[in-house]
Amino acid sequence: MSRVLLLFAKTDKARFIGHLDLIRVFQRAINRANLPAAYSGGFNPHQKLAFAVPLALGMDGRNEAAELELTGDSVSAADIMDRLNAAMPKGLLIHAARFMEGNEESAAALAVAACYEMRARPPDNLAEKVRELIARKSVVISKKTKNGVMDTDIRPDIVSLEVFDDTLRAVLSAGGQRGLRPDLLAGALGVSICQVTRVNVYKTVNGVFKPLFYTF
Amino acid sequence: MILSDDMLLRAEKPGRYIGNEINMAEKDVSRISVRFAFCFPDVYEVGMSHLGAQILYFYINEREDTYCERVYAPWPDMEAEMRAAGTALFALETGDPVKVFDFMGFTLQYELSYTNVVNMLDLAGIPLLAAERGEGCPIVCAGGPCVVNPEPLADFIDFFYIGEGEAGLNDILDFYAAHKADGGGRRAFLRRIARERGVYVPSLYTVTYDADGLIESFAPIADDIPARIKKCYVKDFNVSYFPGKVLTPLIEIVQDRAVVEIFRGCIHGCRFCQAGYIYRPVRERGIEAIRSQAEQILSSSGHEEISMLSLSASDYSNCGGLINTLAERLTPRHINVSLPSLRIDRLSLELMSKAGEIRRSGLTFAPEAGSQRMRDVINKGITETDILNGAKMAFESGWSKIKLYFMLGLPSETDDDVMAIPRLAERVVGQYYSLPKNQRSQPLNINLSASCFVPKPFTPFQWASQDVYGFMEKQRLIKKTLTKKQIKFNYHDAGQSIIEALLARGDRRQGRVLLDVWRRGAKFEGWSEFFNYDLWTRALENTGLSLDFYTARQRRYDEILPWDHIDINITKMFLIREMEKAKHAEVTPNCREGCAGCGFIKTDRGCADE
Numbered sequence: 001m002s003r004v005l006l007l008f009a010k011t012d013k014a015r016f017i018g019h020l021d022l023i024r025v026f027q028r029a030i031n032r033a034n035l036p037a038a039y040s041g042g043f044n045p046h047q048k049l050a051f052a053v054p055l056a057l058g059m060d061g062r063n064e065a066a067e068l069e070l071t072g073d074s075v076s077a078a079d080i081m082d083r084l085n086a087a088m089p090k091g092l093l094i095h096a097a098r099f100m101e102g103n104e105e106s107a108a109a110l111a112v113a114a115c116y117e118m119r120a121r122p123p124d125n126l127a128e129k130v131r132e133l134i135a136r137k138s139v140v141i142s143k144k145t146k147n148g149v150m151d152t153d154i155r156p157d158i159v160s161l162e163v164f165d166d167t168l169r170a171v172l173s174a175g176g177q178r179g180l181r182p183d184l185l186a187g188a189l190g191v192s193i194c195q196v197t198r199v200n201v202y203k204t205v206n207g208v209f210k211p212l213f214y215t216f
Numbered sequence: 217m218i219l220s221d222d223m224l225l226r227a228e229k230p231g232r233y234i235g236n237e238i239n240m241a242e243k244d245v246s247r248i249s250v251r252f253a254f255c256f257p258d259v260y261e262v263g264m265s266h267l268g269a270q271i272l273y274f275y276i277n278e279r280e281d282t283y284c285e286r287v288y289a290p291w292p293d294m295e296a297e298m299r300a301a302g303t304a305l306f307a308l309e310t311g312d313p314v315k316v317f318d319f320m321g322f323t324l325q326y327e328l329s330y331t332n333v334v335n336m337l338d339l340a341g342i343p344l345l346a347a348e349r350g351e352g353c354p355i356v357c358a359g360g361p362c363v364v365n366p367e368p369l370a371d372f373i374d375f376f377y378i379g380e381g382e383a384g385l386n387d388i389l390d391f392y393a394a395h396k397a398d399g400g401g402r403r404a405f406l407r408r409i410a411r412e413r414g415v416y417v418p419s420l421y422t423v424t425y426d427a428d429g430l431i432e433s434f435a436p437i438a439d440d441i442p443a444r445i446k447k448c449y450v451k452d453f454n455v456s457y458f459p460g461k462v463l464t465p466l467i468e469i470v471q472d473r474a475v476v477e478i479f480r481g482c483i484h485g486c487r488f489c490q491a492g493y494i495y496r497p498v499r500e501r502g503i504e505a506i507r508s509q510a511e512q513i514l515s516s517s518g519h520e521e522i523s524m525l526s527l528s529a530s531d532y533s534n535c536g537g538l539i540n541t542l543a544e545r546l547t548p549r550h551i552n553v554s555l556p557s558l559r560i561d562r563l564s565l566e567l568m569s570k571a572g573e574i575r576r577s578g579l580t581f582a583p584e585a586g587s588q589r590m591r592d593v594i595n596k597g598i599t600e601t602d603i604l605n606g607a608k609m610a611f612e613s614g615w616s617k618i619k620l621y622f623m624l625g626l627p628s629e630t631d632d633d634v635m636a637i638p639r640l641a642e643r644v645v646g647q648y649y650s651l652p653k654n655q656r657s658q659p660l661n662i663n664l665s666a667s668c669f670v671p672k673p674f675t676p677f678q679w680a681s682q683d684v685y686g687f688m689e690k691q692r693l694i695k696k697t698l699t700k701k702q703i704k705f706n707y708h709d710a711g712q713s714i715i716e717a718l719l720a721r722g723d724r725r726q727g728r729v730l731l732d733v734w735r736r737g738a739k740f741e742g743w744s745e746f747f748n749y750d751l752w753t754r755a756l757e758n759t760g761l762s763l764d765f766y767t768a769r770q771r772r773y774d775e776i777l778p779w780d781h782i783d784i785n786i787t788k789m790f791l792i793r794e795m796e797k798a799k800h801a802e803v804t805p806n807c808r809e810g811c812a813g814c815g816f817i818k819t820d821r822g823c824a825d826e
Contacts, residue, residue, distance in 0.1 A: 014466075016230040021467045028238070028464060028518030039550055058225045087518070089236050089466055194221065 001038060002073040004080055005107060007213040010061040014091025019054040025089065026066065033083035038069040052107035052201055052212055053114060053174050054179065060197040063095075065107045065212045073099065096213060107212055108201035111175035113159055116182045118193040120166050127163045129189045134161055141188050154180050154188060159209075168193070171209070174201065183199040218311040223297045231467035232260035236309030236330070238464035239516060241277040241284065245310060250393055251317040253307050253354065257324070257332035258742065260288040264463065265471035267525060268360070269323055270283065272381045274459030281393050287320075289332045290339070292740065298339065305340040306742070314340040318392065320354040320378040322373075324362035327719035328712065328742035330369060333358070334734040337372065346374050346419060351401055357394075359385075364418075364447075364494050365779035367672040368719050370418035371727030375406055378782055379414045379447035380480075382457040406462060410441050418439075421781070423724055429765060431723065431776040451824065453480060453499035460512035464519065473521035473554065474513045476506055480536065482527040483807040485797050485814070486584070487595045488626065490672035493529055493786050497816045497823030498807060499722035503538050510542060514551060521552040530559045530567075532636070539567050565609050578617030578663070579610050581644075585626060586636030592801040593628055595675035598641065608647045616658035622642065624707075625669040625683030626688045627798065634690045637666065638697040645700050665706045666694060668713035672720050673779045674730060674786055676794035679771040682717045682762070684710070710751035715741065717767045718752070724779035726766075728759040747820045785825045787815040 017025060027047050030037050039045040055061045075083075081097040088094070115167070116177035120126045132156035133139060139155040159171035168191075172180040186193040202209040224230035245251070254273055256263030263269060263286075276284035285307035290298060298305075304313040305579060314320055320340065321331050334344060337356065343349045346356065358369060359377040359693055366376040377385065389408055395405045410417040426432040450456040462474055481498035482491065501509075510522055524538070542553045558564040568579075583603050585591045589624050591598065610618065622637050641664045648660045669685045671680045683690075687710035698705055719726065733755035740746040756763050771777065773792055780788075790813060797804060804812050807823075816823040 013234040013236045016234050017466045018231070021231065024468065024472075025466050027520070031518035032238070032515065032522065034515070045550055057230070061241070087238075090239055091236065170589060 002070050003100040003104075004068045004070060004077065004082070005098055005100050005213060006066045006068060006081070006094050008061075008064050008066065008092060008094045010055060010059075010064060010092055012091035012170050015058055015060050018057040019051070022055075023049065023051070025092070025141055029084055029087040029092075033080075034088035035068075035080060035083065036074060037073045046159040050106060050108055052111045052181070056183075058196070059182075060195070062197060063200045063211060063213065064198070065111075065201060067100070067107050077198075098213075098215075101169055101215075108176060110174060111173055111201050111212055112204055113202045114174035115169065115171045115199040115202070117167055117169050117199055118182055118186065118196040120168060120186075121192040121194060122166070124166065124191050125134075126166065126168060126191060129191060130161045130163050130168065132149060133189055134158075141184060143184065154184065158185065169187075169199075171202075177193060184216065187191065218303060218306045219294075219297075220301070223294070223301065223303075226293045226297065228291060229260075229467060232288065232463075233293065233308070234466075235286075235311075237264075237466060238518070239461045240309060240463060241273070242309070243277075243283045243288070243414075245312075245497070248281065248283040249396065250319070251312075252282055252284040252321060252389075253287050253317040254274055254284050254320045255287045255314075255320055255322045255333075255336055256581065257289050257322055257329040258740075259291050259338060261465075261467070263288045263467040264465050264469045266323070266325065267477060268381070269473045270457060270462055271457070272385070273463065274322075274461065275382050276385065276389070277456050278457075282389055283309070285312075285317075287314055287336070289336055289740070292746070295335075295339065295739075305336055315342055315354065317354045320356045320397070322356070322358040322360075324358050324360040324369070326742055327362055327368075327716045328747070329739040330719055330730055331476040331734050331741050332585070333369065334372060334730055335739045338734075345371050346355040347371070347420065349374070353402070353507065355402055355405070358699060361491065361494055362720075364490075364784055365722070366416055366418065366782070367722065367724045368722035368726035368730065369776040370724045373418065373589060374402070374728070375409065376416040376418070377414055377448075378416055378445055378784075380449045381696045383450045384412070384414050384448035388415065413446050416445045416782070417749045418724075421428060423488060425725075429762075431778065434776060434781055442782050446783045446825075447494075447785065449497075449825075450480070450499065452662065453501045454505050458509055459597055460509065461516035462513050462519075464517040471523070472519075473523050474510070474517050474519040475512050475523050475525050476513065477501065477525045478506055478529065478532050479526045482688070484528065484597060485532050485595055485794065485804055485806070486597075487593070487794055488669060488672075489745075490675050493674045493791075493814070494784050495527065496784075496786065496814060497825075499822060500533060503541055507539060507541055514549075518552060522546065523554045526557060528559060529555045529557050530561065530564045535567060538565065550821075555687070559598070561606060561609075565606075565613050569613055578618040578619055578661070579615045580621060581606060582621040583640060584621065584623050585629075585633065586622060586638075586640050587633045589801050590626055590629060590633045590636070592803050594626055595798070595803050597803060597806065600643075603640065604643055604647055607644045607811060608650070611648050611651055612655065616648070616656075617661040617663070618644065619663040619665060620663070622666045623669045624666050625687055627671075627677055627680045629683070629686075629690075631690075631693065636691050637699060638664070638694050638703075641698070641703050642700055645702050648702075660702045662700075662703045663706060664694075664703050666700070667708045668710045670713050670717045670720055673777070674784055674791070676791050676798055678721070678777065678791065679773065679795060682714065682767040684714050684717075684768045687713070696720075709744055709747065711752075712741070712744065712747050714763070715749070715752050718763060719756055721778070722766055723763055725759070729755050731760060732758050785815045790814045 038046045052065035077097040081094045138153045143152040157173040162169045201212045356374045358373045363376045406417045409415045424432045424433045481495045669673040671677045691707045736751045
């Protein structure tokens with residue numbers, strides 16, 4: 001058994017593939033690439049494939065992470081990447097692959113935050129709105145949850161916000177523990193956004209954000 | 217992309233409109249001389265699930281001079297976006313508008329999709345009526361099972377192709393490529409291909425009606441146009457075209473699995489079943505050919521399930537051998553083999569257990585009718601004992617979810633026959649409780665489903681009256697009679713079946729109804745959430761046509777039927793014989809037990825038309 005961590009981009013037409021469909025697209029690509037995928041036991045065996053943080057439909061992702069278990073380590077990481085790329089539809093591209101350490105935590109468990117870039121639609125006074133929001137101690141919004149609409153303070157989920165011309169770059173909490181969707185942030189800011197890109201997904205190493213994929 | 221990001225993101229499922237599937241054909245349009253828009257008049261997930269459409273897509277794309285692209289009916293949310301933005305109907309591969317194509321080819325799989333055909337022509341910006349189209353307009357053609365009665369769509373379609381596409385569509389495209397290179401026009405092209413087998417150009421035929429509204433005459437306008445159009449079909453199923461790949465979607469579709477066709481046609485002659493007659497003769501594909509196709513498709517698609525397609529899988533001559541061969545190769549690769557359309561007997565249940573079906577799904581039994589008399593009338597060829605034994609074996613093998621499928625309104629049906637439906641369902645429940653308690657681990661779940669019978673062309677029941685006024689009462693009768701809580705009764709909207717019957721046996725005058733009902737907003741009529749019966753009654757009223765004339769009316773054997781000029785090689789004499797036997801509840805043995813003389817001739821290499 002070996003675990004492979006894949007770093008991939010989801011762009012262009014592929015961004016209209018939702019998360020559940022993306023799982024199927026990966027599974028089929030893995031089969032077409034003829035990789036020795038490991039299967040779960042039980043009545044309905046499925047490939048052991050997991051994504052770090054689901055990417056919302058319509059969003060570009062530049063550095064997304066997925067983890068795949070194989071039955072051996074007969075195929076090199078470079079081969080896995082090449083074979084998968086030959087089998088992927090346009091818009092999905094694996095840029096890197098590496099075997100994971102035996103005791104390495106899963107990508108999904110490590111992910112804590114993500115960086116998003118989004119363009120605000122005119123007319124806006126984006127910089128001013130961002131300054132005003134950052135200054136606040138709490139930002140309470142109504143959030144739809146499983147148990148109905150709830151008031152939630154999203155201020156702790158905003159790590160940083162930067163404005164470059166009409167583009168907002170936001171680092172927001174993301175992952176299993178807690179997460180803030182960029183559209184909810186935009187709602188709180190009172191701006192209308194388009195072309196959202198998730199630039200990277202982070203883990204924390206000694207209190208510092210590091211890209212999820214790399215071991216350094 | 218032709219649709220803006222905003223339009224796509226507002227849509228319920230943007231993945232329907234982006235193409236980009238695995239194995240999608242990509243060609244340099246500047247080097248293509250014939251552009252073919254393959255149009256499926258339903259939503260993407262339905263159209264993509266259709267094997268025939270996939271076969272023809274790859275078949276046409278084998279040609280270097282032709283580019284076949286796909287078009288599906290946009291869901292009403294996207295249609296509204298497109299109309300608001302002035303975006304014309306486009307093909308998924310290149311995003312180019314359909315109106316620049318040479319052909320717009322519709323596949324007609326069910327009658328309730330006809331309004332979508334009209335709507336797609338309109339969305340494409342193409343004149344709706346064939347008579348109004350000029351040079352520079354795509355040639356609009358149609359094929360598929362429904363075109364055995366092409367008449368209701370005759371006003372909209374330039375030519376119909378009758379039969380199996382892979383048997384002769386290439387010849388038509390060859391003619392077209394040569395004709396286009398010579399600078400020939402559309403009229404001359406249609407006139408030329410009208411002499412080819414399988415081609416029906418409705419504008420080259422005239423029809424007159426008598427005072428009662430019956431067809432008085434139907435004839436070609438010139439001597440060189442054939443009076444009857446013979447269907448095309450594949451003679452040898454082992455060498456006929458079959459693509460080694462499949463378009464693998466990026467979003468979930470209705471039938472999300474690889475499919476291999478194991479045989480075409482059916483040895484049974486159930487008298488209500490159109491597929492049982494129009495797909496004759498029976499042609500099998502050998503185990504070796506099936507295995508090799510299955511492996512090719514799986515390795516090019518990456519699917520984890522493969523389904524064996526046919527009208528009745530257990531009639532495959534060596535079904536056990538086939539499943540063993542496939543399971544041996546595919547199970548270690550975590551690939552499921554599924555076998556839909558099985559007759560429920562011991563062999564089938566064993567096969568399904570082998571294929572690992574139990575854990576996934578319920579089981580469907582299709583007795584079609586409740587009483588033995590009624591099952592003999594329709595020539596179903598199974599007895600109540602078969603059904604009850606089958607159910608018992610299924611329960612013993614671990615199934616506890618069973619769907620029982622019946623039809624209401626079959627010819628000569630009485631209340632006793634109707635009452636036999638819930639009675640049979642309750643006996644099936646009884647079979648379950650006859651098992652020892654330790655074998656009944658799951659709660660029993662019987663889904664009793666009753667649809668409304670629609671008489672179809674080229675079946676012995678093509679002359680029969682539809683029970684339009686009896687459906688509701690019969691549904692109520694079943695509902696009233698059922699007492700067991702394990703049985704859930706599902707019935708269909710009779711309105712949809714009545715309109716389906718109207719179109720199935722309609723004539724050319726139906727073109728006016730389709731146009732009128734489309735103008736009133738009818739589309740996606742096969743979807744109960746969009747079907748609107750009132751629109752049809754208003755359209756019929758407005759066009760002066762009677763619904764009863766087409767649905768409830770019993771036809772006479774000597775009447776000219778709207779589809780009499782179509783020759784699927786099943787003789788009218790045979791169908792009359794079968795109808796007469798139905799009246800006496802007399803069964804006809806299946807093709808293997810004895811030849812019933814349907815029109816095809818038995819040879820040592822299977823049945824043939826000559």
